Amino acid sequence: MASRVGLVYDERMCAHENVDSDDHPEQPARITSIYQRLKAEGVVDRCVQVDAREATPAELSTVHTEDHISLMQELGHKSFGKKKRRRLQETFDSIYFNEGSAVAALLAAGSVIEVATQVAEGKLASGACVIRPPGHHAEADRPMGFCLLNNVAVAAHILAHEKTELGVKKVLIVDWDVHHGNGTQHMFWTDPQVMYFSVHRFDQGRFYPPGNDGNCTEVGGEEGKGYNINVPWPNKDYGDADYLAVWKYILMPVARQFNPDIVLISAGFDSARGDPLGRCNVTPGGYFQMTRQLMELANGRVVLALEGGYNLTSISESYLACMQAMLGDSPVLKVEHDLLPETFPVIKEVRKHLQMYWPILAEEPLPVPFTPAPSLASKSSTLQELEGMVIESLDEDQQWQTPPQPAIIPITDLIDLLSKLRAWDGSSDIVHDEPTSSTVITSDEKGKKIISSGELSFAGISGPEDIATVLQLSGADSSSFAGEGDGGAVEDEVATGRMEVESEFLRSPSGTMEGIVNTKAGKEEWNALGSTRKIVQNMDESRNELNASGIDSYRNVSSDLSSSEEASGAGDIVEPSYMWYACYGSNMWRPRFMCYIQGGKVEGMSRTCIGCRDKSPPLASEWLSIPSRLFFGHESTKMWGLGGVAFIDPVPEAGILTHVRIYKITMEQFNDVLSQENPGRVERSWMTGRHIAQLKKESRHFLDIFEDEWYGTVKYLGEKDGLPILTFTCPESHMKKFRSGEFGTFAPPESYRNVIVHGLVEDLGLTEEQAHDYVSSAILPK
Ligand SMILES: [Zn+2]
Known part of the structure; x- marks a missing residue:
């Protein structure tokens, strides 16, 4: 049986128009473009037409204040003059009114209520609303951000709390508009029956709507804790792979456990590639996948309601893709698979704030995604390829546990080789069978390099302490080591060691360097032999030279060291292996x-x-x-x-x-x-x-x-x-x-x-x- 997908569209929603500006992005052509595209593709004919209707004050009162509802109704009255409307719109944030605003806003809200109700009743399998003005910024008591009435929120509240006979106990709102739906979040902040999920640009609170509302720390209040989920992108450019990773690692696991009776999508396509406001990168293929996955919930009872989206081509193609997913079409669209580097850090952060409410998120560590080798990678791939290469393989935590495989290059007998190998071994008169060595590079404030290099062998100590000793004895500064693996902890140890070696050294009897080294690891006895001391002293003398002449002097230090070694008989120069x-x-x-x-x-x-x-x-x-x-x-x-x-x-x-x-x-x-x-x-x-x-x-x-x-x-x-x-x-x-x-x-x-x-x-x-x-x-x- 063909699934019954409802579709609501009404040209009266074009009546809301910015009379002062021809190029306001929230324009009537948004819905006419989408509808034309759906028609041209034959989608309209495959759907059940649902008549738009105005929301009633009683319905709106479930989430809006009486004052706000009255205002929306009065806007349409003839007595409400142009001047008054203009004065009024200035008192709100990003809002315009004209004489058609009221009817459009009431139809938009009423249409979502109607379609969602018919889906909940089982008359429709799923439904789509090509509506405007959008709704998710609208607060209980005021319009905001091009939004007059909160269309999706009204429908969600009615299903969850008013029409209880329909048996809808839990509603999931998925808001993929590039902006955070502040109004929706506030309306269900303490409501565990309506889960609000939003993925949006946050930009550290600078993206519209500004402030902290869209942060992932905002998880809901009181009974509703854990039922408000924000995935805040830190900047632009997020696309298919990023959104699908969020679906896979946050939304879908939580949604399955929440087990909603219906899913309402606040479908803003300003997250689409080409949108002038969103500057993100979701393609129609990405929206297809996102919709298809949501169809797995609530027996496919999904309602798509347009929110933002301002590139007419992008929104038309994207809306079409969502409807094709709802109609059960096979995926034909390509999905882009490049993940941005911040995606998983964001996912990890979101999960951190949620996992106390949704332990399922804590059960498995976030896998490290498999990224195809460059030879396999291409700019885009078919959906099937994507699933094979990126999304599915994101699952494969066990990749990390792949049993060891033989090295790629055959190993031949090393015995002959080993007989030729000689490690550096210049320790005949040192306590250890293998000597230690230190090479330290430091720099002064002007960036001039001070290089200390020496070979030291002490009884019973190794590691940072040795360096600390060198530094102490040579008077060098330990604050700067060259290398890639320069973790701070080692330096801290060195610094500690240096300080304590210093105090001990001052108390040592001159000429015999024996004593106790205090390190983080504890006290260790050490003694430095004469030969070592000689090297150190030699380095100390060289240091001043280095200060003056910079790095080129290193060769002199080397030769000094060599001669010191020879004088002490500390080491033979080994043949290179x-x-x-x-x-x-x-x-x-x-x-x-x-x-x-x-x-x-x-x-x-x-x-x-x-x-x-x-x-x-x-x-x-x-x-x-x-x-x-x-x-x-x-x-x-x-x-x-x-x-x-x-x-x-x-x-x-x-x-x-x-x-x-x-x-x-x-x-x-x-x-x-x-x-x-x-x-x-x-x-x-x-x-x-x-x-x-x-x-x-x-x-x-x-x-x-x-x-x-x-x-x-x-x-x-x-x-x-x-x-x-x-x-x-x-x-x-x-x-x-x-x-x-x-x-x-x-x-x-x-x-x-x-x-x-x-x-x-x-x-x-x-x-x-x-x-x-x-x-x-x-x-x-x-
Ligand atoms: Zn938006």
């Missing part, structure tokens, strides 16, 4: 990577890198693709500013391909790059041949080298030309926090993004557009 360092972020651009090798910085970097001890350039470089998800994590870095930096999920994932550039460098250089990526870390557990052997044995081929550092995990990707390919990323413990949202994911800063794009364009050969698309595709929600 090569490996492939694989990178997927800014290091893909060779000039940026060379900063880690040779020191210095490129445009966009706010800090200068110290470089490696061995400044020889890489012997070779190639590009690979690996099946690991690329994303941008953390809020900001000192190196690049506000925004995330690149990581890969250490666990491979089917269907993902991430560009990786590999550089042939020495193990020592790799260790030095690792150290620069994790500034402030001095650990005994440097990457050594032993670690590589262990990585090879590990079923998942990754190991935490620094347990709680941003880039503390080294991943073995396989081999090339008999040499291991290694990269580093965040530890698995951090991945868990990224997944749960405890750690944020943010779009990369412009500076960082540009460096990645440079690499992909200049060195890999992508077009600018491809490179930007590639970066965009890796931007994940928090």
Whole structure:
């Protein structure tokens, strides 16, 4: 049986017109355009025509004050002159009146009541109202924002509270107009029987209607708490994928549980692509999907009522798409699938305020959406493709738990290689079997770099304390470390350590550096051997030179250090053993990577890198693709500013391909790059041949080298030309926090993004557009 879809339209609603302005956006042509489009497409003939009728004062009194109802009626009286109307309209916010305003407003409200009632009665399966003026800004006691009477609110109230014989106990109002429906929200603020859901531009309270009403903190009051849901977009451009994500992760789960008896849609199409007021990006395909999903509720009892929307073509095509969904047509329209980076942060925030009322939202952590690799991505796709690629895969939390798969590159026997590998090992006269090292870069107020580099080995301590000691002994300032993983916590520790080391040092007997280091981790005994002290003292002397001459003096420091080492017999210079360092972020651009090798910085970097001890350039470089998800994590870095930096999920994932550039460098250089990526870390557990052997044995081929550092995990990707390919990323413990949202994911800063794009364009050969698309595709929600 064909479903009976009601349609109401009446030209008398064109009588409301702005007589002072020809180009007021809320114009009669809005409804004539829509109706003509529906007619041309044969939709009108497929619907049941419902006659428009005026709302009665009794009906309107369910949500409006008597004064307001009287005013709306009097507006139409002949005695109500032009001047009076004009004077009156000035007292309201964004309102015009003419002699036709009253009849249009009463017909608009009455039409929604009529259609909604017939749907509730079962005479119609669903219904559509091509009406104006719109309603959702209208307050109980006054018109506002082009709205005279709150059409949808009147109908909702009557169904939920007046016509109880129809059995409608719960009404869901879905308001996708780009503006927040302040009037509707206020009318049902404490009413648990009428759920008001609105997704709209909020722009931190600056978008119309201004103020905090549309914020997601506004969840309803008293009995109605949890029944008012606002999804506030922070700016323009939100489109299909963003709205469908809101449907999937907020609206639909809550609506299913609320289980309404009827759904009324405040269908403003000023959220449509092309709207001059909304500047958002929903396409007809998006509205089709949004409607179709709402048809799954309340046995399909859905009523569509026009609110705003000011581009005549956009509103006509969009309205048509909604009606095709109501008529059960197959989807033929394309849906755009680009999610904006703020969408999931917004969704997460909304859920945070709602989940105490709707625990279903808390049951599952927000999944990180799968974004297709650039080769698969296109500007738009068919609906089917969209569902496969974006929306459905948003579901797949388990993607994160995909069982480990073998590395893509066959692993050959490493034994021969390992016999050649020698980690940096200059510790014959030091207590430890493996020495520690520190490289620290600081800068003075004028941005001049002060570089301290040394090799220190202490008994029983490692990590920030070592640096703290270096800093203390060399008198350097700890406030500035270069690197991408420069979390504040490490610095705090260093600062604490430095302070306490300082006090202890002053009390130490001169000449023998023995004592207690107080750190956050507790007291640890240490002693520094003469050779170490000598190095430190040497650094201290060099420091003044550095202050004067800047970064170029680093070489002198290096040679000073070498000679110190030799004098103390602290280390042999090992022969370089090569490996492939694989990178997927800014290091893909060779000039940026060379900063880690040779020191210095490129445009966009706010800090200068110290470089490696061995400044020889890489012997070779190639590009690979690996099946690991690329994303941008953390809020900001000192190196690049506000925004995330690149990581890969250490666990491979089917269907993902991430560009990786590999550089042939020495193990020592790799260790030095690792150290620069994790500034402030001095650990005994440097990457050594032993670690590589262990990585090879590990079923998942990754190991935490620094347990709680941003880039503390080294991943073995396989081999090339008999040499291991290694990269580093965040530890698995951090991945868990990224997944749960405890750690944020943010779009990369412009500076960082540009460096990645440079690499992909200049060195890999992508077009600018491809490179930007590639970066965009890796931007994940928090
Ligand atoms: Zn609007």
